[in-house]
Amino acid sequence: AQKVTQAQTEISVVEKEDVTLDCVYETRDTTYYLFWYKQPPSGELVFLIRRNSFDEQNEISGRYSWNFQKSTSSFNFTITASQVVDSAVYFCALSDPHSNYGGSQGNLIFGKGTKLSVKP
């Protein structure tokens, strides 16, 4: 069965520190997508990145970077020089390919999330 594990429940850092959020997933499928979402206190989840299982290139977007390693089934997320505005709950998610329909990604399997607190 598909599963996403975010072992870090809460992380607290001081502004400008780098922080890495871990994500380990389980799936028997060879084709799947991995996601990261951010949930600020307002509640809505904000999309950060999608990575497909055939693309293991690391990605950098500003202060954010992602390290995808199929060999260890991990998709870790690093925030460089953290800021107070980065404080939120971060979720890693895996698409359920058995629910795909015409490219649909409506069914995601989420990890329990990591609450990041960045203190000034």
Next chain:
Amino acid sequence: KAGVTQTPRYLIKTRGQQVTLSCSPISGHRSVSWYQQTPGQGLQFLFEYFSETQRNKGNFPGRFSGRQFSNSRSEMNVSTLELGDSALYLCASSLAGMAGNTGELFFGEGSRLTVL
């Protein structure tokens, strides 16, 4: 461009009652998904609708149901409420099944249901 709108934002019900939650997707999106978020279980997929048809369903009892209208707006209903149904219900829309789909889900701010 307006985002995903969910109503009501907050509501309180008692056990045994039923509740209907509404979701207006981003204009042009035809796929709408619903998720339940609780502290214990986290985010769990409820169901997904596309062009008025339910095409995926999560592992929830039959008390949870939904529908989608021709304008892509969606509603979900929970009947015979239980204390454990207290949760944040999130709706997401996407371009799934359509040209230009990036796989991104656009979430609303949710409807927070408290069952007493």
